[in-house]
Amino acid sequence: MKRFFSILIIALSLTHYSFAQTKTVWPVMEKQMKPWVRWWWMGSAVDEKNLSQNLATYQKAGIGGVEITPIYGAVGYESSYIDFLSPKWMKMLQFTVNKSNALGLGVDMNTGTGWPFGGPQIKPENAATKLITQKYSIKEGEKLSEPIKVKEAKQDLAKLQAVTAYGNDEILNLLSQVDANGNLNWSPSKGTYEIYAVFAGKTRQQVKRAAPGGEGFTLDHLDKNAVDTYLKRFDNAFANKPQGVRSFFNDSYEVYGATWTPTFLTVFKKNRGYDLSNYIKELTADDGDSETIKRVKSDYRETMNELLLNNFTKTWTNWAHQYKSLSKNQAHGSPGNLLDLYSAVDIPETETFGSSAFAIPGLRRNKEDVRNVNPDPMMSKFASSAAHTTGKKLVSSETFTWLTEHFKTSFSQCKPEAEQLFLSGVNHIFYHGTTNSPSAAVWPGWLFYASVQMNPTNSLWPQIDGLNNYIARCQSVLQAGKADNELLIYWPVYDVWNQAKGLDIALKVHDVDDWLHPTPFYKLATSLSKNGYAFDFASDNLLAQSTIANGFVKTSANASPYQTLIIPQCEMINLNTLNKVIAMANAGATVIFQELPKDVPGLNDLPLRRLQLKTALDKLNFITVESGIKQFKIGKGQILLANDIQKALQFKSIRREELTDSGLQFIRRNIAGGKYYFVVNHTANDIDSYLPINENGNVLLMDPQNGAYGLAATKVESGKTKVRLQLKSGESIILKITQEKSLITSAWRYLGKPANQLAFTQTWNLHFTAGGPELPADQKLGKLVSWTELYDNKVQSFSGTGVYTTTFNLPEKNAKEYVLNLNQVDESARVYINGQDVGILWSIPFQARVGKYLKVGANSIKIEVVNLMANRIRDMDIKKIKWRNYHEINFVDINYKDFDASKWSVMPSGLIGPVFITPYN
Structure with missing residues (x-):
């Protein structure tokens, strides 16, 4: 009995030590550290059963929260539509919040439908406003032959705000001499005058991609009364009570042609110190006295910035705080100072649009699947700078918009794009996006036209937790402490x-x-x-x-x-x-x-x-x-x-991080007692070298791909710490540097000299377990090839999961480590060796350390591979099976043309390899 208690005490102490290590290595995982999703509610055709099922599915896959944005609906489901902010819609919102809370998920909500803000509560007088100018000419002794009334169609509510006459080296303000009928009761005593009439007109822009109950004019963001009017509808729907929404969201500023607001002249004169009415000629010109034109327009733009900042951004943020919620805003696209506009909210949010070119070998980037827009990290730094300089914890991003053509996006393509955001200071990724789809909807379910389709119907979904867990580990570190920029x-x-x-x-x-x-x-x-x-x-x-x-x-x-x-x-x-x-x-x-x-x-x-x-x-x-x-x-x-x-x-002895000389990129976080470095290798080369860092102390290496960690090999040269980093192209690592002695005693296991590779010579068995339109027959493969090349008519149209199994012999086990290399995988693989889960290999270089799973003699390996949706969609379009059937824009390709996959080439699928295991000494 005494021996039993001794063993129990030792076991408990080991358990405590293990917990202590874990606690000090990876931060405690919170929901905002996981990736969240832009959650499209098509037609707001939602119900409790499907909401519950979908939220549980997201949570199980490692999603941390949802951002509700209602949009147009699917054709044929009109009877299920729910009007935005109606009592029934509010009931669905509350159900979503309660269910999410129970699942440990967060809920954000777009303060509108589609984009930009607007809706039925915005009557023409509060709608987005534009500057309309009309020019007249009048000579000495003449009367203006026509009334000064707006000539543009559908501008019945346009208001005359200024009438300025230019001539005889003088400028005259004649607004007071225009009667109620628009007649100008003035004529020049000599010379010829040009007369400029200024009207506050309406852009007539409607809410884009509006959901039922959200249709209407776009809001005049520059007018506080209009903003208050807009938000009043939410006050009524919310009954002035908090709704449990973490953050209210505003999409990128896409208010087109909104160049004015009725109070513009008054605000301009107060803030700029002179009367803009005297410079209408310069304001509306692109040529002439360039110096004055530039200066007047600069003053105009500065005033636009102040109106947007004070009347919309701050007003909306204060309103969100009244409901114990945060504000999350995409300031880009605005006619203002982006840094101030981002800073005025609780969570600045940037976005990526299109894809970047990376030097990582094997990373697919087909010309036909790329938009002619490259995300720029410096653009993202406007949002992160606003957060860092004002001490805000979170910087979010609408991520992967048009990363590739629909149905062709792999997790391996997502990884470096997400890492580029992390390097720019973003630490809270939102997938763009996930469409709420009822279980009754046939495959591929409901889809949004500009999303990367992070949906449960995606054939990649069974392995999305590989990507999600990676992002969560990265963000757990990048949300810790404070940004550390010199x-x-x-x-x-x-x-x-x-x-x-x-x-x-x-x-x-x-x-x-x-x-x-x-x-x-x-x-x-x-x-x-x-x-x-x-x-x-x-x-x-x-x-x-x-x-x-x-x-x-x-x-x-x-x-x-x-x-x-x-x-x-x-x-x-x-x-x-x-x-x-x-x-x-x-x-x-x-x-x-x-x-x-x-x-x-x-x-x-x-x-x-x-x-x-x-x-x-x-x-x-x-x-x-x-x-x-x-x-x-x-x-x-x-x-x-x-x-x-x-x-x-x-x-001035301001030190740079010399590790960038190797091509590596980094971002640092300042934490109590030390720092984090997030380091990425986006070069074409593998790196194994001692590299200098600007922080001294104990260095712990942490792998966000699998959670592994260990003490780094370090040395000090000329007073500077150098850390051995061993990164293949496409890999990342986290360094935790602390001054205190680490509780971790195990060293990071570096790979030494490779020995002869162990090839897989046995026949592979391939069995299809899930997907469609039909499951292909089982196959025996003497050589690994794309399953689309196999002798089965079903494989070229198949999207889903194929399971590869075989055996291999390990004559002896005397190396320090063994690395499994799958090489080409289309597109993601979950590996089991001898019945043990090795993990998901979802990104380049598709490798894993497997020494602990191997045994001398016969070993078994099972590899579950998921491919893209592309081949199945291609087959449906060839057969003219109707699957895209939505109101408004319906469904378009990456170039905003009607989507048609029938002319696509078949995408390679499955495990292509070659597969081998390399011993390292």
Whole structure:
């Protein structure tokens, strides 16, 4: 009995030690660490039974939450539609929230249907507004022969807001001389005058992809009264009570042609200090006096920004807080300062659209399946910077929109795209998307036209937890602590606004070639990133509220401090911003100018402000301290002037992460007692080398692919820690560096020298277990090939699961590790060896360490492979089987043409290999 209790105590202590290790390695998994999904409610045709089944399916697969967005419905199901915000719809919302809570899922909700915000509560007077101008000419002694009334069709509610006459070197405001019938009671005493009439008209844009009960005009986002009117409908539906929604969501700003609001002239005069009515000629021109046109339009765009920020974004966020919910906003596409608009909400959200080109060997990227849009990590950093600089925990992303053509997206294609988001600071991925589909709907179920189809009907779904678990492990680390970036880079928004062309400038993810890529700011940021520097972007407003502590820039109470502020080459700078930057240096900050700014933006008091700018710059008495670097010491700090920013950073001993010289990319998080590094190999080469990091301490390696961990091999050279990293192309690793002695004692198992490969020479048995349209017959394979090449008419149209089994002999087991390599897998594989679950190999390089599963002598292996939906969809289109039948846009391909898969080539499917096991010593 005494021996029994001794054994029990030892067992309990080992259990406790194991738990302690686990607790200190991977953060406790919370629902927001898992991937969430944009959850399309087609026609809001939902019911409790299907909602319950679908939510349970999502939860089992590793989804952490759903984001409800109602849209148009499926044809033939009209009787099941539920009007948005009706009592029945609210009942379904509450059922969803309660069921999700029981399952440990979160619920977000779009504050609207389709996009952008709008609906039946938005009457024409509150609808999106545009500037309409009409031009007249009148000569000396003449009366205007026609009334000043809007000529554009369907603009009955357009309101005349200004009438400005230009002539004889004078500008006259004539609005007061226009009577109720539009007659102008004025004529020039001499000369000829051009008259500009300004109307507040309506864009007449309707909500796009609206759900039943959500149809109507788009909201005037620039008008607070209109925003309040819009939100009042939700107040009524919610009975002014919290609904249990974690966060309310707003999609990307796609309000087209909304260039005005009825209060624009009043707000402009208050904020810019002069009457815009006097500059209607410049506001509506693209040529002429370019200097004045640019300045007037810059002032116009700044005013647009303020109206959107104050009247919509802040108003909507405050409204969400009243319901004990957060706000989650996609600011991109807005005609404003993206950094401020992202910062004004609780969860800034970016999006990826299209696919990136990666150098990873074997990663499929067929030309016909790619949109001509490449996601740009610098675009994503606008959202992450807003979160990092204001101390917000989460940065989300609408992810994988049009990653490939429908039904052709593999998990292996998703992985590097998600990692690129992580590297840019995103830590909360939302799949775009998952369509709620009733169980009665025939395969492939209900689908949304722009989604990557993360649906349970997807043939890949049985193995989606491989991708989901990987993302969850990554996000558990990337949500820990605070962002750890040493540089703060000012974004010169006034250079963007100071353009003569057009009116508002919508800063879209699709148009970065126009407004972002050509700028010195972008070129500097990409260069710094490539060379191992970590940074966030700062707006004028952010700098205005920043403080200096111990020489570091503190942008908010909860944000990590920044070592250096960089002002990239820019033409325009706000005088207040320049003075603030100089004051920050005086208080102890290090500021680096790439070039001194040349001018101030805007039109009002221009000579005075230019003089003030010159005076401020003239006080910066720089001296040369090194070739290419000038210095001005001021107060406790200094200002450097250097065209080569990296040289200036080296001068100030601001260290870069040299591991990027190998091609690796990283992002860091600051945690109590240490740091996390998330490191990715997107190069074409395998890497096995000791690489330097800027943090000293004990280094733990953590594999987000399978959860494995161990102490890294390290060495110190010249006072710098170097870590041995062994990463194949396409792989990632997490480094946890702590100053305290780690509870983990086991070392990371590096692979040594490979021995001769063990080939699989036995016949493979292939058995199809699930999928359709029909299960092909069993096969015996002497050689692994795509199952579409087998002698069975059913295989070319089959999408589903095929199970491969065989045996192999291991003569002896004397290597330190054995690695299974599946090589080509189309598209994902779950492996079992000797009845033990090895795991899901869902991404390149399709390898796993299997030494612990092997035994001397005969071994069995089972590999469950799932392929794409593409071949089955192709077969349905060839046979003209009707499966896409939706209202509005119905279903389109990646180029927004009618979808037709009948001309596709058959996609390779199954385990193609070659499969082998490599011993490592």
